[in-house]
Amino acid sequence: MSRNNIKAWNTYKTLYVIPYDEFFTYLNEDRSLFVYKDLCLKVDKPRIKTHLFKSNKCVCGISTTHFAIQLSKNQTTPHINAWHIVDDKTKYLMTSDHIISKRLNGSDDLSNRQVLCMTCNNKKN
């Protein structure tokens, strides 16, 4: 399987792409809301919180470089995805992994979460 997740990228309509560091400037104090242009999005998904409150680095060494505000097909409310972006053709989706899997009763809590790129996440499962 390819490391590159350009297919995943192309399944979304991308509204905005924001560099990792800049993203923090659009968050409220407790990092629960993202306010940018005409958008006000809740940052309530562990998927994104893991990147904001823990580390943005995968075990393989790559890290989240951007957040993308994206829409899936038929979606009207955009969501935030974390990406490692090298160039137009090289993009890796960054996920939030359960360190102890849910199958083994691992919790949903941030303490049991780590950032993994999609490739490392797929290898693990």
Ligand SMILES: [Zn+2]
């Ligand atoms: Zn990785």
